[in-house]
Amino acid sequence: MRRLLALALAIAAMVAVRELGGDAASAAATPLALGFALMGALITGDALRRFQLPRLTGYLLFGVVVGPYLSNLITAPMAAQLQVFTGIATTLIALIAGLTLSMERLGSRFAAIVRMTVATLAVSMAGVGAVGWLAWRWLPVAPTATGAELLAMLALLTVVVVSFSPTMTAAVVADSGARGRLSDAVLAIVVLADLALLVLFAVTMQVARVVFDGGDGQGAEVLSRLAWEIGGAVAFGVLVGALFALYLRYIGREITLVLLAVCAVLSQVGTTQQLQPLLAAVAAGIVIENLAVAQGDALRAAVRRGAPPVLVVFFVAVGASLRLDAVAAIGASALALSAVRLGFIRLGVIAGVKVSGLPDPIRKYAWTGLISQAGITLGFASVIAAEFPGWGNQLQLLLVASIAIHELVGPILFRRGLTQAGELEAHSPRPLMVVSNREPYIHNQAADGGITVSTATGGVAVALDALMRERGGVWIAHGGGSADRLVVDASDKVAVPPENPSYVLRRLWLEEPVFSAYYGGFANEGLWPLCHVVDVRPKFRSEDWEAYKDINARFAAAIHSEIGATEAPVFIQDYHLALVAPALRALRPDTRTALFWHIPWPYPDRLRICPWRRELVAGLLANDLLAFQVERDRRNFLLAAEEELDAEVELESSRVRFNGRTTTVVSVPIGVDYDRIQGFAADPALAAEQQRLIELLDLRAEVIGLGVDRLDYTKGIPERLNAIDALMAQRPDLRGRVTFVQIGVPSRSDLDSYAAIETEIGERIKALNARYAVPGRPPVVTYYTTPLGAFSLVALYRLAHFCIVSSLHDGMNLVAKEFVAARDDERGVLVLSALAGAAQELEEAVIINPYDVDAFAAALIQAIEMTDDEQVRRMRAMRKVVAGRNVFNWASDILEGLESIWTKPLLYSVRGWEDTSV
Numbered sequence: 067m068r069r070l071l072a073l074a075l076a077i078a079a080m081v082a083v084r085e086l087g088g089d090a091a092s093a094a095a096t097p098l099a100l101g102f103a104l105m106g107a108l109i110t111g112d113a114l115r116r117f118q119l120p121r122l123t124g125y126l127l128f129g130v131v132v133g134p135y136l137s138n139l140i141t142a143p144m145a146a147q148l149q150v151f152t153g154i155a156t157t158l159i160a161l162i163a164g165l166t167l168s169m170e171r172l173g174s175r176f177a178a179i180v181r182m183t184v185a186t187l188a189v190s191m192a193g194v195g196a197v198g199w200l201a202w203r204w205l206p207v208a209p210t211a212t213g214a215e216l217l218a219m220l221a222l223l224t225v226v227v228v229s230f231s232p233t234m235t236a237a238v239v240a241d242s243g244a245r246g247r248l249s250d251a252v253l254a255i256v257v258l259a260d261l262a263l264l265v266l267f268a269v270t271m272q273v274a275r276v277v278f279d280g281g282d283g284q285g286a287e288v289l290s291r292l293a294w295e296i297g298g299a300v301a302f303g304v305l306v307g308a309l310f311a312l313y314l315r316y317i318g319r320e321i322t323l324v325l326l327a328v329c330a331v332l333s334q335v336g337t338t339q340q341l342q343p344l345l346a347a348v349a350a351g352i353v354i355e356n357l358a359v360a361q362g363d364a365l366r367a368a369v370r371r372g373a374p375p376v377l378v379v380f381f382v383a384v385g386a387s388l389r390l391d392a393v394a395a396i397g398a399s400a401l402a403l404s405a406v407r408l409g410f411i412r413l414g415v416i417a418g419v420k421v422s423g424l425p426d427p428i429r430k431y432a433w434t435g436l437i438s439q440a441g442i443t444l445g446f447a448s449v450i451a452a453e454f455p456g457w458g459n460q461l462q463l464l465l466v467a468s469i470a471i472h473e474l475v476g477p478i479l480f481r482r483g484l485t486q487a488g489e490l491e492a493h494s495p496r497p498l499m500v501v502s503n504r505e506p507y508i509h510n511q512a513a514d515g516g517i518t519v520s521t522a523t524g525g526v527a528v529a530l531d532a533l534m535r536e537r538g539g540v541w542i543a544h545g546g547g548s549a550d551r552l553v554v555d556a557s558d559k560v561a562v563p564p565e566n567p568s569y570v571l572r573r574l575w576l577e578e579p580v581f582s583a584y585y586g587g588f589a590n591e592g593l594w595p596l597c598h599v600v601d602v603r604p605k606f607r608s609e610d611w612e613a614y615k616d617i618n619a620r621f622a623a624a625i626h627s628e629i630g631a632t633e634a635p636v637f638i639q640d641y642h643l644a645l646v647a648p649a650l651r652a653l654r655p656d657t658r659t660a661l662f663w664h665i666p667w668p669y670p671d672r673l674r675i676c677p678w679r680r681e682l683v684a685g686l687l688a689n690d691l692l693a694f695q696v697e698r699d700r701r702n703f704l705l706a707a708e709e710e711l712d713a714e715v716e717l718e719s720s721r722v723r724f725n726g727r728t729t730t731v732v733s734v735p736i737g738v739d740y741d742r743i744q745g746f747a748a749d750p751a752l753a754a755e756q757q758r759l760i761e762l763l764d765l766r767a768e769v770i771g772l773g774v775d776r777l778d779y780t781k782g783i784p785e786r787l788n789a790i791d792a793l794m795a796q797r798p799d800l801r802g803r804v805t806f807v808q809i810g811v812p813s814r815s816d817l818d819s820y821a822a823i824e825t826e827i828g829e830r831i832k833a834l835n836a837r838y839a840v841p842g843r844p845p846v847v848t849y850y851t852t853p854l855g856a857f858s859l860v861a862l863y864r865l866a867h868f869c870i871v872s873s874l875h876d877g878m879n880l881v882a883k884e885f886v887a888a889r890d891d892e893r894g895v896l897v898l899s900a901l902a903g904a905a906q907e908l909e910e911a912v913i914i915n916p917y918d919v920d921a922f923a924a925a926l927i928q929a930i931e932m933t934d935d936e937q938v939r940r941m942r943a944m945r946k947v948v949a950g951r952n953v954f955n956w957a958s959d960i961l962e963g964l965e966s967i968w969t970k971p972l973l974y975s976v977r978g979w980e981d982t983s984v
C-alpha cells in the first residue's frame with residue numbers, strides 16, 4: 067500500500083514538475099526534474115549492483131529507458147539549464163581523470179606505462195586505420211570519397227573509434243572498490259591515451275578543415291588556431307590547476323564547492339574561447355594531483371562528496387542520448403567496427419606489454435578496461451557533425467551506434483576483468499609479508515636430542531600468526547632457536563604452523579657480535595630507553611648504529627628476494643626495523659610497506675638525545691603507512707618530521723611529504739584476540755587449571771591481586787611494590803588476607819639495566835614478605851618467574867580480584883586488555899597507570915600515577931573494597947572497548963589502510979567501537 071502511495075506521489079510530482087517547467091518558474095522545476103532523474107537512476111543502479119553489475123550500467127540503462135520520456139518531461143528552458151549542468155559534469159569527470167595520474171604513485175612504473183600506452187595506441191590506430199581504408203566503400207559515411215578527403219575522414223574516424231573513456235574506467239574502479247596494479251595501470255593508460263588522442267583530434271580536425279573548406283593560404287591561421295586550441299587549453303588548465311592547488315594548500319575550505327566552481331570556469335571559458343575544455347580539465351587535474359599531494363585526502367573527500375550526483379546525471383544523460391535507433395539502422399557496420407576495434411586493442415595490449423614489461427594481470431585483462439567509450443568520444447563525434455554537416459552526420463551516426471555498444475558492454479567486461487585479476491574487495495586478501503625481529507615459531511634442541519617447537523608468547527605474535535594462517539605468505543624473522551637451522555630447507559625456509567602448514571617462515575641468521583650490537587645495543591640500550599620516559603640513560607654507540615643499519619639492510623634484502631612477483635604488502639614490526647623500508651625501497655621502489663611502532667614515540671627534546679634521529683625519522687618516512695599506538699605518539703612523530711627534516715606535514719589528513727614521497731601517519735591502538743581469550747574463559751578445563759594454579763602459587767588469600775609483566779624497568783614493578791608496602795603499612799587488617807601474585811618473565815637479562823631490575827624486584831619482594839608475614843597465612847607477594855601458557859594466564863586473570871598495570875610509560879600494554887577480555891563474569895578491577903597507552907581507551911579502569919605512592923595505595927584500597935555493582939559497571943564499559951577493537955581490527959585497519967592508500971579515497975579512519983555489542 068505504502069509503495070503504491072509513494073508511486074502515486076512520484077507521478078503527481080512529475081506532472082507538477084512538467085507544469086512548472088512550462089512557465090517562467092522553470093528555474094525551480096529544473097532541480098526537481100534533476101532530483102527525480104537522480105532518484106530513479108540511483109535505484110536502478112543499486113538494483114543492478116545486486117547482480118554483480120556496475121552501478122553505472124544501471125544509470126545508463128535508466129537513461130536509455132527513460133530518455134524518451136525525459137524529453138517529454140523536460141521543457142526547452144529546463145533543457146538549456148541542464149546543458150550547463152552536464153557541461154560542468156563532463157568537465158568534472160575529465161578533471162577526475164587527471165587526478166588519477168599521480169607521478170608519485172606510478173613512480174618507476176610511469177615510463178613503462180607510457181611505453182605501453184604508445185604501443186597500444188599505435189597498434190590499434192594502425193589496425194583500425196588499415197581496415198577502415200580497405201572497408202571504406204562499405205561504411206555508411208561517404209563511400210565514394212577518394213584522395214585527400216578520404217584520408218582526412220579516415221584519420222578522424224580512426225582517432226574517434228580508438229578513443230577511450232577515463233570516466234567510465236574510473237567509475238568502474240571506484241564503484242567496484244578494486245585495487246591493484248591492473249586498475250592503476252589501466253586508469254593511467256586510458257588518461258594518457260586520451261590526452262594524446264585529444265591532441266591528435268585537434269590536429270586532424272585542422273587538416274580536415276583545410277581539405278574540405280579549401281586551405282589555400284591558411285596554413286598560418288590553421289596552425290595558430292591549433293596552437294590556441296591545444297596549447298591554450300593545456301596552459302589554461304595548468305594555470306587553473308595550479309591556482310586550485312594553491313587554494314587547497316593555503317585556504318582549503320569549502321573544497322567541494324570551489325571544485326565545482328573550477329569545473330564551471332573550465333567548461334565556460336573552454337567553450338566560449340574555443341579551447342578544448344576537456345583537455346584543459348585533464349591538465350588541471352594532473353597539476354592538482356601532483357602539486358597538492360599533501361592535500362590529497364581533503365581533495366578526494368571533496369570529490370567523493372561532489373562527484374556522485376554529477377556522475378549519475380552524466381551517465382543518465384549519456385544513456386538518454388544513446389541512439390538505439392542508430393544501432394538498429396546501421397547495426398551491422400557498427401558491430402563490425404566494434405569487433406575490429408576490440409581485436410586491435412587486444413593486439414595493442416599484447417604489443418604494449420612486450421615493450422613495457424608490465425606484469426601479468428595487465429597482459430591478460432587490460433583490454434577489458436579499454437573497451438568503454440562515452441563523453442570524449444561522443445564529444446568528438448558531435449564536433450565533427452557540427453562542422454561537416456553532410457558526411458559528418460553520417461560518421462556521427464556510425465560512431466554513436468558503436469559507442470552505445472561499448473558503453474553497455476565495456477563496464478561489465480572491465481568489472482569481470484578486475485574480478486578475475488583478483489582486484490575486487492570481495493576477493494580473498496592477498497598474501498602478506500610480515501617482518502619482525504622475533505620469529506613466531508622457535509625450534510630448539512631438547513635434552514634427549516630431539517627437536518621441540520615452541521610458539522612466541524605475547525598477544526601480537528599470536529595474532530599475526532593467526533592472520534598469516536588465514537592469508538598465507540611469508541614471515542621473515544631472525545632464527546634464534548638452537549635447532550632452527552636443522553629444520554629449514556636450502557633457502558632457509560620452513561612451513562608453519564608445524565601441525566598444519568599454511569605459510570612460510572623465512573629465517574635470517576644474524577651472527578654475533580653484530581646481532582648483539584643491533585639488538586641488545588642499538589635497539590634495546592638505545593631506542594628502548596629513548597622512547598620511554600624512564601630514568602635509564604639511552605646508550606648510543608657508533609658500532610651499534612652500524613650493526614643496526616647492516617641488519618636492517620639484510621632484512622630488506624631478504625624481503626626483496628622473497629617478495630618475487632607476489633606484490634604482497636609488507637608489514638614491518640617495531641623499533642628494531644626502522645631502517646628496513648629505505649633499504650628495501652633502494653632495491654625495489656614500488657613495494658608497499660607499513661610499519662607499526664609498538665612503543666611510544668619520544669617528544670622532540672628527548673629525541674634530540676639520539677645522534678642519528680634524522681636518519682631514523684627519514685627511514686620511517688620511507689614507509690607508505692606508519693602507525694603508532696596512540697594520538698600522542700603520532701603527534702610527537704609529526705613534530706619530529708617537521709623539526710628534524712623540515713618535512714611538509716598536513717595535520718588533518720596525517721600525511722607527511724618528504725624526499726618526494728608521501729607517508730600516511732596514523733594512530734591505530736593495538737588490541738587483543740578477544741574471541742580466543744573468551745574461548746579459553748569458557749573452556750570446561752579452566753576450573754581444573756585454576757585449581758592447579760591455586761596450589762602452585764599458594765593462592766589461599768581472600769583477595770588476590772595480580773601483575774603480569776616482562777621484567778622491564780618500564781613496567782613500574784618497584785613502584786607497584788612501594789604501593790603494596792604502603793597499603794600493608796596503612797591497613798594492618800589486610801595482612802594475610804591479600805596476596806599479590808607477580809608473574810615476572812625475565813627478558814633481555816644480559817643487559818645491565820635489566821639484570822639490575824631483576825635483582826631489585828627479587829630483593830624487594832623478599833623484604834616485603836618478611837616485613838608483613840602473618841604466621842600460617844599466605845604471603846603478601848607470590849613471585850613466579852617461569853612463563854605460563856596463554857590458557858593458564860586466562861585462568862589466573864579470572865582468579866584475580868584486581869589486576870595492576872603500573873607502567874612508568876608504555877605504548878599500549880596488552881595485559882590490561884587481556885585481563886578485561888578474560889572477565890566475562892564482569893567482575894574484577896583493573897588498576898591502570900595513566901602513563902600506559904591503554905589508559906587512553908580504558909577510562910573506566912581505576913587510573914593511577916605509579917609515582918604517587920599514597921594515591922596508588924588508596925587506589926588499591928578502592929579496588930579491594932569496590933562493590934559488585936561498580937565492578938560490573940566499569941568492567942562492562944571496558945569490555946565494550948576491548949571487544950570492539952580486537953587485534954584483527956588493528957591489523958586490518960593497517961593493512962586495508964596500506965592497500966587503499968592510492969586507489970581509494972585517502973581519508974583514513976580507525977574503526978569505531980561504539981556500536982559493538984558485547
Ligand code: GDG
Nearest residue numbers: 523524525664736811853854855856876877878879880881
Ligand atoms: C610492547 C609494548 C605494547 C607476559 N607474561 C607471559 C605472557 N605475557 C604476555 C602478555 C602480553 C605480552 O606478554 C606483554 O605485552 P605488553 O603489551 O604488556 O608489553 P611489551 O612486551 O612491552 O610489548 C607494549 C605491545 O608491544 C604490543 O604492541 O602493548 O606497550 O611495550 O600479551 O600476555 N604470555 C604468556 N605467558 C607469560 O608468562 N603466555
